[in-house]
Amino acid sequence: MNAGYDVLIKRVLDGELSPADLPPALRAEAEQALRWLGAVERAPVALSAAVEARVMARVRRHARSPLSRAWRWLASSRDVDIRLRVRPWVVGLATAAAIALVVLWPAGSVAPSHQPTYVRFVFYAPGARTVAVAGTFNQWDPHASPLALTAAPGVWTTTLALPPGQHQYAFLVDGAHWIADPAAPAVDDGFGRRNSVLAVTGADGKGRAL
Amino acid sequence: MSSGQSPSDGEAVRRVLAGEVEMYAVLVRRYRDRYARYAARMLGSYDAAEDAVQDAFVRAYDQLRQCREPERFAGWFFLILRNRCFAERRRRQREARPLGAHDEAIAGVERAEGRAERADDRRALERALARLTPEQRDVFVLKHVEGLSYEQIATLVQASVPSLKMRMHRAYDRLRVELKELL
Numbered sequence: 001m002n003a004g005y006d007v008l009i010k011r012v013l014d015g016e017l018s019p020a021d022l023p024p025a026l027r028a029e030a031e032q033a034l035r036w037l038g039a040v041e042r043a044p045v046a047l048s049a050a051v052e053a054r055v056m057a058r059v060r061r062h063a064r065s066p067l068s069r070a071w072r073w074l075a076s077s078r079d080v081d082i083r084l085r086v087r088p089w090v091v092g093l094a095t096a097a098a099i100a101l102v103v104l105w106p107a108g109s110v111a112p113s114h115q116p117t118y119v120r121f122v123f124y125a126p127g128a129r130t131v132a133v134a135g136t137f138n139q140w141d142p143h144a145s146p147l148a149l150t151a152a153p154g155v156w157t158t159t160l161a162l163p164p165g166q167h168q169y170a171f172l173v174d175g176a177h178w179i180a181d182p183a184a185p186a187v188d189d190g191f192g193r194r195n196s197v198l199a200v201t202g203a204d205g206k207g208r209a210l
Numbered sequence: 211m212s213s214g215q216s217p218s219d220g221e222a223v224r225r226v227l228a229g230e231v232e233m234y235a236v237l238v239r240r241y242r243d244r245y246a247r248y249a250a251r252m253l254g255s256y257d258a259a260e261d262a263v264q265d266a267f268v269r270a271y272d273q274l275r276q277c278r279e280p281e282r283f284a285g286w287f288f289l290i291l292r293n294r295c296f297a298e299r300r301r302r303q304r305e306a307r308p309l310g311a312h313d314e315a316i317a318g319v320e321r322a323e324g325r326a327e328r329a330d331d332r333r334a335l336e337r338a339l340a341r342l343t344p345e346q347r348d349v350f351v352l353k354h355v356e357g358l359s360y361e362q363i364a365t366l367v368q369a370s371v372p373s374l375k376m377r378m379h380r381a382y383d384r385l386r387v388e389l390k391e392l393l
Binding site for chain 1: 232234
């Protein structure tokens, strides 16, 4: 036995049909369903003005709290400048290891590299006034990496030097609309939107969508 | 620049991030009530809605650097509040707290004001809504309380229209079963 509504009644509830569009046998139930739908509480809700005071009190505490500041620092992205101090003999060992790696590496394979790889971003957006790409590689700065319109109508492109690794990115059209790359897989960014994912594999000079 | 006018969302967000904490009050004042009805209908209680909105504002402040489009703070804030409402409903379900208790309190006001039949419908509906999953109730509230189309909901919550319709239609089926028991 089917405990659900007939699909036609659901379309009435969705506002796509009226009960008069339904076969007579379904009309009474559709009218009943519309009656309880009409009973939905829709009155506006106004919260107490004290909400603002309470939020701001907590926000001020968070702004002052070293722990909260540390958390915000950790949660936000930024450039990190890492400097290594190495002793000369470590450099010698590393050089020897690198030479051994090159000599022993199987023919046809490519040694891993930390050199940037040039990745070309191409985006088709006919009618767009501006297109930019932002991602983990430029701290999601919408102004850092604009795309240029090519001779082909609607085709925008730019080439960026990216370090090896996995990068998330999205295109920003007209400074307002974030669009995931339709040609790449995407992951949730935690706020209901999608970021595209790109893996730069390094010395073979290729970037690939994961 | 503010030039005496109320700053835009984008300007307010940028000034808060630059250290002007008090500017956050502009955003709180602006959006305190806009999504209060959504929270109240999701959680079935004015008090729970107030707590959820407060918590969402504090969380949004802590995560403000992640607001990639400051001019669209409202939509970003809504998603934080929505997650907070989902979490609260799941927490209540885990603790097996009766979800309908507050709903009945809201419906009770209407009973005194309106016709008895309509009040009975509303009371039954509120109790039935309390038995939907958070996801089903979310789409029900956005469509039938906030009056958004499936397309508008899809844009707001970054979901596809077919998946939202499926969720809504399952909610209708569930409500039919619950209302048959209650009415």
